[in-house]
Amino acid sequence: MSSQPSLRQHQPCPDKPCVLLHVLFEHAAGYALFALKEVEEVALLLPQVEQSVLNIGKFHSLVRLAAFAPFKSAQSALDNINAVSEGVLHEDLRLLLETHMPAKKKKAALLGVGDAKIGAAIQEELGYTCQTGGVVAEIMRGIRLHFHTLVKGLTAQSASKAQLGLGHSYSRAKVKFNVNRVDNMIIQSISLLDQLDKDINTFAMRIREWYGYHFPELIKIVSDNYIYCRLAKLIGNRKELNEESLPGLEEIVMDSAKAQAILDASRSSMGMDISPIDLINIESFSGRVISLSEYRKGLQEYLRSKMGQVAPSLSALIGEVVGARLISHAGSLTNLAKYPASTVQILGAEKALFRALKTRGNTPKYGLIFHSTFIGRAAARNKGRISRYLANKCTIASRIDCFSEVPTSIFGDKLREQVEERLAFYETGEPPRKNLEVMKEAVVVAELKKQQEKAKKKAKKRKQREKRHLEALAAAAAEERENSLLDTTTETEVRGWGHHCAVHGPARWGMSSVPPSGADPRLALGQRFPNSESAHHQFKTIQTSVTSSFCHKVIIIC
Incomplete structure (x- = not known):
């Protein structure tokens, strides 16, 4: 048992009257030390405090700020709150108490604290008599309510922001949540694995006893419960077992001699006959046990991978x-x-x-x-x-x-x-x-492995970037080939039409869509031009328009 000094509740000091002079208040913005009105008996403060908690003016007459030590940074605030929650006296708090607490009245003065653990640490290391509960709880309630008015330069909004930020930091540091390193899944998995072992063993023994009435010799040949359940489901009625069933038996037992022994035993078995409805129930229950056994194997692999992560x-x-x-x-x-x-x-x-x-x-x-x-x-x-x-x-x-x-x-x-x-x-x-030598070697190997993993990640990212670059180049080349092919096709068709008109004279044209800009409207109607000069003029117009836009396909109709 640790010899920590016990905290006082309401008892006065035995030598002389104790006076509750100061109250320590921990806030997200810093430590605050408040001085109280001197009263000979601590118990006399309680009715005064209860009446003045909601009244700012009355509460200010009882409590005044003696010292305030703000935290220098968010990390400092997090370190201090972790120390307070664990009941450890932080150096910042030690400095505040040693500087502003009255040294001459250590034995007579009481220090009010909200947490019993931090009070025990202060009492053990600094020697101040600490008190919790009673009037201290009421004073803490009033300080918490009027804290932004008691500390100069602190507003209610800034106090709320400090509490919110520290709350997030404290929770994040305490939880450190990582879905890949949650040990709760390991606890549930191992509990389920143990339960499955018991259930599978119980169910398999039930099948052995149940199917043993029909084929008792199988129990002596096969000792494994999982294999026995598979055989019971495969064999069914032993009288129907024949030479054609040997490959299936060998696949299950993985032994040709044992499969032959099962076949021989089925021919001379002393078991009772069984009805089809009984066989249906046995086979159904065997299937359930087999599925449970297979699920257990998967759960074992899951547990192995989870333990490798956690x-x-x-x-x-x-x-x-x-x-x-x-x-x-x-x-x-x-x-x-x-x-x-x-x-x-x-x-x-x-x-x-x-x-x-x-x-x-x-x-x-x-x-x-x-x-x-x-x-x-x-x-x-x-x-x-x-x-x-x-x-x-x-x-x-x-x-x-x-x-x-x-x-x-x-x-x-x-x-x-x-x-x-x-x-x-x-x-x-x-x-x-020696352990030191082994740990040094392990650190070197771990660092080398870490560097190798980083190199692998960089190489993987580089390959992905190169792959994306090659895909972009291939897409651009395919698009360019498609455009070039469309250009060549259009130009060839237009030239072929011009040659046809020059050889055969007047031509009749048909368009697959609206004729190009500047072409004769008769192109869309499939009309015949009066002479070759008119057709040649329209050919020049279409050649210029189609070559520039690549959007119309000319169909030559003589």
Whole structure:
């Protein structure tokens, strides 16, 4: 138990009357220290304060501003509010109290605070007697209501803006939300995985017992529950099993000898006959168990990928399932990172621990980490030693995963190598590498991998830019070819029409749309020109118009 001094509530000082001289108020704009009217007994202040809280004039007669220490920046405000919320005395607050609190009256004066934790920290480090509740709560209510009038130069609008900005910063720093690193999904996944294991085992045993009445020999041949359910659904009535069913049996059991044994057993089985309606129910229930088993496999892969995103070092060290169980038992990855190694070692063995403490027996050596491969590989005399060492490495890995900006499994791989070396040390006596050397090597490898990933991202972006550039060039070239082809086609058709008119004399024209600008209107009607000179004149007009606009297609009709 910590020996923190207890906070006073309403009791006066034993030696001489205590006077509540000052009240500390934490605001988003800074720390404010208010001086109060001197009253011999603190309890006498309560009715006066209650009557004057809503009246600014009366409240000003009881409370005046003694000192105000504004925060220098938004980051400073965030640091101070984090310290206050954790019950830690910040240097800014220490400087304010040491400067403006009366030193000679430390023992007699009371300091009113709103938070009991920060009051305990002030009382322990500076020696001021702090008080919470009662009249302090009423004074805090009045100060909060009239704060912008008590502090000169502070308006209600600026105070509201400071509170809003600090609220956003504090929430953002506390939450630090990242959808890819949410450990709640891991907690739910591992809980669902454990529940599925129990349910699938229960349902499979029910199918074994149910289908065993019809084909009891199958239980001895096949021990795996998932394969048994698939076989029960495939076989159905054992009397219908024949040589044509062998490929399907071999596909399920992956063994030709075992498939032949199932076929032979079905021919000489001592099981009872079964009705079609019973077979329908068995096959339907087998299908449900098979689908649950397949869903469990998908959930296992999901948990593996999620652990690789949230806690890659922990999963690389101890495995995805054991690491997820540690996170689930602790409540979150942050809670697990805050645990000491001694707590991680026995996490999950709380009942055995309390039983041992109650009976004064031996405490357990391991909890959930017993399911890791390291403890199973260690000799009996070394299980306790390797469990302590493994818990230490799990603590380091969880802290790296929790507080690192870019999750990586490099540190987990290096920590796993250390545990392997420790196992070898217990067996052969070969001294392992020091932790400092291994961590330096891991930092170098992590930095190299980070640079490689940056280079890959740059190369990928460069390829995308080049691809977009080539696509734009190809589109421009295609458009240019299309325009050139249209130009050539139009010019060829117009020249062919002129040659036809020169050879065959007067021509009759038809247009696919409105004739070009300057052409004879008779072109649209398909009329015959009186002579070749008139036709030649219209040809020149159309050639000029079509070549410039590329919008009309001439059809030659003789």
